[in-house]
Amino acid sequence: xxxxxxxxxxxxxxxxxxxxxxxxxxxxxxxxxxxxxxxxxxxxxxxxxxxxxxxxxxxxxxxxxxxxxxxxxxxxxxxxxxxxxxxxxxxxxxxxxxxxxxxxxxxxxxxxxx
Amino acid sequence: xxxxxxxxxxxxxxxxxxxxxxxxxxxxxxxxxxxxxxxxxxxxxxxxxxxxxxxxxxxxxxxxxxxxxxxxxxxxxxxxxxxxxxxxxxxxxxxxxxxxxxxxxxxxxxxxxxx
Numbered sequence: 001x002x003x004x005x006x007x008x009x010x011x012x013x014x015x016x017x018x019x020x021x022x023x024x025x026x027x028x029x030x031x032x033x034x035x036x037x038x039x040x041x042x043x044x045x046x047x048x049x050x051x052x053x054x055x056x057x058x059x060x061x062x063x064x065x066x067x068x069x070x071x072x073x074x075x076x077x078x079x080x081x082x083x084x085x086x087x088x089x090x091x092x093x094x095x096x097x098x099x100x101x102x103x104x105x106x107x108x109x110x111x112x113x114x
Numbered sequence: 115x116x117x118x119x120x121x122x123x124x125x126x127x128x129x130x131x132x133x134x135x136x137x138x139x140x141x142x143x144x145x146x147x148x149x150x151x152x153x154x155x156x157x158x159x160x161x162x163x164x165x166x167x168x169x170x171x172x173x174x175x176x177x178x179x180x181x182x183x184x185x186x187x188x189x190x191x192x193x194x195x196x197x198x199x200x201x202x203x204x205x206x207x208x209x210x211x212x213x214x215x216x217x218x219x220x221x222x223x224x225x226x227x228x229x
Contacts, residue, residue, distance in 0.1 A: 032214035043205065043221045044159075051214075091157055097214045101147055101166075105159035 002028045002098040006106025013084055013113055021079045021109045023094035030096035033077035034103075035069060038091040050077050084113040116141045118206050118220035125225045127196045134181070135191040135223050137206030145211035148189040150180065153222070154202040162204075165189060166211070193225075201227045 003026040013019050023033060031052050036044040048064075050056040050071035058064045066088075068080040077096075081088050093108040117140045127133035139148065146167045152160040165173045165180045173180040181190040189208075193200055205222045209215040 034217065038157075041203075041222075041224070043219045046216060046218075049214075049216065093157070093159065095159070095217065099213050101209075101211065101213070102161070102164065103149075103209075103217055104161075105151075108157040108159075110157070 002096070002102075002104045004030070004094060004096050004104050004106045006094055006109060008109055009107060010110045011112070013111070015085055015113055016083055018080055018082045019084055019111060021081075021092055021094075021111075023077050023079075023096070023106045025075045025096055028096075028098060029074035030077065031074060031099075032097045033071055034095045034097075035067075035077075035079050036093045036095065038093065038108075040091075044093065047079075081111065084111070086113045089113045116143070116146075116208055116210070116218045118208055118218055120206055120220035120223050122223050125223055126228060127193075127200075127225065128228050129198060130195055132192060132194045133196055133225065135193070135204050135206075135225065137189045137191065137220060139187050139189060139206070139208050141208065141210070143210040147209055147211060148180070148182070149207040149209075149217070150178070150189075150191045151205045151207060152200075152202045153205060159205075163191065196227045198227050198229060201225060 005024045033050045035047045048056045048058040050069045056069035071077040094106040119138045148165045150162040163175045179192045206220040209217045
């Protein structure tokens, strides 16, 4: 089945630095990738939708300059958290549409900003 | 706009018993899909079951079945013969039919299976 590989699974960074999270579709072409953020015991909140070769569409309230999304190829989408602060600490997870109405998720990244 | 409502507080079930997790939804889309996902403490999202809005039969996948009542806009998940490994958070989600549509999630329900 369709698999999305997400890295890193955990990252700790210092406040003010940037962190890049990668999601790769391993055996299919992901024209659309969705990026979610999840706080403990809460739901997945959609941050943005990225389409290969075009600018990402951000949800209301999500800072596009802080959460940079790049989808330069059909198999790779990245989320960069710029100038991270402790309030950016969260679980970030990507999801790709498999084209048949289904979705496959990465394994998630736990970001801790200290 | 789409909305998924999961209002149950944390659920508890005895091992080997069945449990129903509730989900209601609201949408203006004429065609849509309903999904259930399991999220263990590791964080991965595990797809459980899918129901299309025009499917005549309720979906079943092993121990999982979806009680779809379109007129009531409900899509409850039934887990039969609960196992300890079923302890996790469960999310109901929906999307309009069509490639690359957004998936909207409910707030989730925590299920704990007691030995």
